[in-house]
Structure formats: C-alpha cells, structure tokens
Amino acid sequence: MEYRYLGRSGLKITEITYGNWLTHGSQVENDVATSCVRAALDAGITTFDTADAYANGAAEEVLGAALASERRESLEIFTKVYWPVGPKGPNDTGLSRKHIMEGINGSLRRLNMDYVDLYQAHRYDHETPLEETISAFADVVRSGKALYIGVSEWNAQQLRDGQALAREAGFSLVSNQPQYSALWRVIEPEVVPASLELGMSQVVWSPMAQGVLSGKYLPGQPLPADSRATDEHGGKNTIKDYLDEDILSNVQKLRPIADELGLKMSQLAIAWVLQNENVATALVGASRPEQVTENVKASGVKIPAELMAAIDTALAPSIIKDPALTVSPPTRVA
Ligand code: NDP
Numbered sequence: 001m002e003y004r005y006l007g008r009s010g011l012k013i014t015e016i017t018y019g020n021w022l023t024h025g026s027q028v029e030n031d032v033a034t035s036c037v038r039a040a041l042d043a044g045i046t047t048f049d050t051a052d053a054y055a056n057g058a059a060e061e062v063l064g065a066a067l068a069s070e071r072r073e074s075l076e077i078f079t080k081v082y083w084p085v086g087p088k089g090p091n092d093t094g095l096s097r098k099h100i101m102e103g104i105n106g107s108l109r110r111l112n113m114d115y116v117d118l119y120q121a122h123r124y125d126h127e128t129p130l131e132e133t134i135s136a137f138a139d140v141v142r143s144g145k146a147l148y149i150g151v152s153e154w155n156a157q158q159l160r161d162g163q164a165l166a167r168e169a170g171f172s173l174v175s176n177q178p179q180y181s182a183l184w185r186v187i188e189p190e191v192v193p194a195s196l197e198l199g200m201s202q203v204v205w206s207p208m209a210q211g212v213l214s215g216k217y218l219p220g221q222p223l224p225a226d227s228r229a230t231d232e233h234g235g236k237n238t239i240k241d242y243l244d245e246d247i248l249s250n251v252q253k254l255r256p257i258a259d260e261l262g263l264k265m266s267q268l269a270i271a272w273v274l275q276n277e278n279v280a281t282a283l284v285g286a287s288r289p290e291q292v293t294e295n296v297k298a299s300g301v302k303i304p305a306e307l308m309a310a311i312d313t314a315l316a317p318s319i320i321k322d323p324a325l326t327v328s329p330p331t332r333v334a
Contacts, residue, residue, distance in 0.1 A: 001044030001299050004280045007174030008199030011117065011148055013076050015274055016299055017047040017203065018292065019283040024050075025058025026233045028287050030065075037066035039289035043296040047076040049177075049203070049283045051122060052107050053083035064111035072113065078203070079107045080152060080177075082122030094332040095125035095133040104145045118203075119146035120177055124158045124328035130165055138169040150175035150203065155326045156194035163198045173200055175280065178326065180204035181213060182254075182272045182315055183247065190323040192278045201280035204273050208284065208295075210235075212242040213269035215255060219248040228287070246318060253314035257307050263298075266291070270298035272311060 003012040018040040024033040040048070050063050060079060067075060081103035084092035091098050104119060119140060125133060137149045151162060154176055166173050176195055178187045180202060187202060195202060208214055211228050228235035229243060251265075258268040273282045286292045303311075312319070 001296060005201075006118070006148065006203070006280050007150075007201045008172065009148055009174045011076065011174070013047040013203075013281050014045050014299075015281050016045055016270065016296055017049050017078070017281045017283045018045050019049040019205065019285050020059045020063055021051070021054050021205075021285060022228065022231070022233070022235050022238065023059075023285060023287055024062040025055030027228070027231045027235055030062055032288060033062045034066045035289040036286050036292055037063065039286075039292040040296075041070070043293060044299075045292075045296065046074055047078070047281060049078040050111075051080035051083070052085045052103055052110070053080075053122070057085045057106070057110050060107055060110035064113060068112065076117040077111065077113060078118040078120060078150075079111070079116050080120040080122040081107070082125065094128055095121050095136075096128045097132055097136040100133065100136040100140065104140050108145060115144055116146050118148045118150050118175065120150040120152050120175070121154070122152050124151070124154050125332065126328065126330055127332050130161055134162060134165040134169055137166070138171055141171050148174045150177060150200075152177035153179070153326055153328060154191075155323070156190040159191065159194050159198055159200065163200070173198070175201045175203050177203045177205060177283070179206050180273055180276075180279070181207050181209045182269060182311055183209050183213065183242070183251075183318055183320065185319055185321045186323055186325045188321060191326060195278055202278050203281050203283060204279055205283045206285075207273040207282040208266055208269045209242050210239045210285075212239070212247065213251060213254070213265060215251060215258075215265035217243060217248050217251075219245045219252065226287070250315050250318045254311060257310050257314065261301070261303065261307065263301065264294055266295055267298040267301065268303070268311075270295055271301035271303055272308070274298065274301075275303055275308065
C-alpha cells in the first residue's frame with residue numbers, strides 16, 4: 001500500500017482509505033464490519049474515514065471498537081461535523097462554534113479515542129459566519145482533539161475564503177472531500193485548480209460510484225442481491241440515480257479496458273481516481289472483506305495515457321462535469 005501526503009502537510013495517509021458510510025451500524029452486522037476493518041489493516045490500509053452522522057453515531061462506535069486493539073500512532077482517523085446526530089434541534093446542525101465543540105467531543109467519545117487526525121466540515125454552512133467556524137476549528141486543533149482540518153464538498157470560492165481565514169488563525173486547511181469518479185467529475189474545472197493553488201488535496205468519496213463502476217449492475221438485468229441497490233437501510237436511495245440504463249451500458253464498455261490491464265473493473269475505477277491530479281486518497285467502501293482485498297490491488301497501478309483516453313471515450317455521454325453541482329444546503333436543514 002502506497003502513502004501520499006495530505007495537502008501541503010507532513011501527514012502521510014494510505015492512498016486507499018477505508019470508509020464506513022452506509023455499512024457500519026447499518027447495512028452490515030458488526031462482525032462483518034470488523035472483518036472488513038481487519039481485511040483493510042491486513043492489506044496495509046491505515047487510514048479510515050467516518051462521520052458523526054453515519055448511522056446516527058453508530059458508525060463511529062463500530063469503527064472505534066474494531067480498531068481498539070491497534071496502536072493509535074499507526075492509524076490516521078478522519079471524521080466529520082455538520083449533520084445532526086440524534087435529536088435534530090436548532091443547534092444540532094452546521095458549523096457554529098457550539099456544534100463544532102460539541103461535535104468533536106461526541107466523535108471522540110464514540111470512537112473511544114483521544115484525538116482524530118483529520119476533522120472535516122461535512123458541508124459548507126451558509127448560516128454561520130465563516131470566521132466563527134474557522135476560529136472554532138483553530139481551537140479544536142489547539143486543544144489537540146484534531147491534528148488537521150479539512151472540508152467536504154466546498155466549492156472553489158469557499159475553499160479560498162476558508163484557507164485565507166485559516167492561515168490568519170495560524171493553521172491550514174489540508175483537504176477537501178468531494179465526490180469524484182470517472183463518472184462524476186465536477187471538481188475538475190474549478191475545485192482542483194483552486195486546491196492546487198491553496199495546498200489542499202482531494203480525499204475523494206464514492207470512487208466506484210457506489211459500486212456501479214465495479215460493473216456488477218448490468219443493464220436490463222435484475223439488481224444483484226445483497227448489494228447497495230437492494231439495501232433497504234438507505235443504500236437503495238443513495239445509489240438510484242446511477243442505476244440508469246445508459247450509464248450502466250456505458251460502464252460495461254470499460255470491461256475490455258480493465259481486461260487489457262489485467263484488472264477487475266473495481267480496481268480500474270479506483271486506479272483511475274488515484275491517477276488524477278490532486279487526489280491524495282480514494283475513500284473506498286465495502287460490505288464484505290473480499291471486496292476490500294480486491295480493491296486494495298488498485299494501489300500502485302498505472303493506467304497508460306491511451307487507456308485513460310479510452311475510458312473518457314467510453315463514458316463520455318454519462319460524465320458529469322458541471323462545477324455548479326458542488327453545493328451545500330442553502331440552510332441548515334437536517
Ligand atoms: P464506493 O464508490 O467505493 O462504493 C462502495 C460500495 O461498492 C461498497 O459498499 C459495496 O457495496 C460496493 N463494492 C465495493 N467493492 C466492490 C467490489 N470489489 N465489487 C463489487 N462491489 C463493490 O464508495 P462509497 O459510496 O461507499 O463511499 C466511500 C466512502 O466515502 C464512505 O464510506 C465515506 O467514508 C465517504 N463518503 C463521504 C461523503 C461526504 O459527503 N463527504 C458522502 C459519501 C461517502 P455493496 O456490496 O453493498 O453493493
């Protein structure tokens with residue numbers, strides 16, 4: 001497993017991160033969750049991404065328990081704040097000082113850890129002054145409860161404004177966490193150039209488009225059982241826009257490209273994001289340990305330029321690039 005630096009910081013993270021959205025505390029039983037974490041560790045993954053809101057706090061608890069016997073210094077733990085956990089009161093969402101301070105304490109309690117490595121603003125909060133948010137994050141760093149600060153799904157201007165204030169406050173934002181895959185490329189026109197200028201990396205979510213780029217969803221065929229598309233806990237809703245016949249047909253055009261490289265389509269999808277500029281890590285999910293073992297083989301793979309071009313051609317009609325699609329809720333709705 002190869003390591004990369006997170007932004008312009010000295011922190012090294014594995015280029016494949018294990019993420020537990022929709023799975024831990026929800027789609028999969030705790031013993032399967034633990035086996036997935038074990039498979040990740042066995043494959044050399046040391047970086048793990050979660051959020052306070054995943055499974056209403058349960059995802060942090062399951063991850064913390066699965067990692068309890070590991071040496072803390074050998075792990076890089078990412079979590080997030082913005083969405084509510086538990087009651088959806090007026091101060092339970094967003095990036096106010098109150099919610100950030102209460103959020104970090106709740107995350108550390110559920111993870112059963114003294115600090116997280118990366119604390120991320122899960123969305124931009126249009127209701128809280130950015131100065132208040134950044135000064136609260138500065139205090140979280142000074143308290144030692146988080147070592148680095150990142151954001152998620154911020155647009156280019158929000159990144160610029162946030163980084164300027166962070167630097168005034170004596171720290172730097174090191175990362176942005178956007179959706180990014182061979183199909184969803186809205187960060188390419190604006191967010192990536194801004195991040196390069198600002199010294200921030202992308203830590204990218206749904207690199208496999210929630211499993212669609214693994215090629216297992218076949219056009220015109222029944223949905224595979226035990227997949228996100230049939231998960232009644234929430235997965236079914238989050239993946240539905242990708243289960244479009246045209247998208248699924250275009251994805252199948254990647255199969256010969258993967259074959260030519262001796263890769264599974266899942267590995268091709270992950271290697272594709274890792275090869276793109278400014279990506280520090282691919283946050284990859286899994287509902288069973290065999291998927292983790294398969295997916296980590298994307299680390300270190302190099303896709304030749306002509307095959308990168310062939311991927312673009314195959315997916316062209318289904319690729320989304322509009323930078324305006326990087327949006328956070330206009331108000332703090334839960
Ligand atoms: P992926 O695109 O990697 O999808 C993962 C899912 O695809 C798995 O749960 C599994 O679902 C399926 N899968 C994985 N490997 C294979 C394989 N080899 N063959 C076939 N199917 C496979 O990413 P996620 O959508 O899970 O997101 C990854 C992480 O990103 C999250 O855990 C979270 O940490 C982060 N994230 C952040 C967000 C944000 O707003 N900042 C939003 C969403 C995610 P199944 O087996 O059930 O079909």
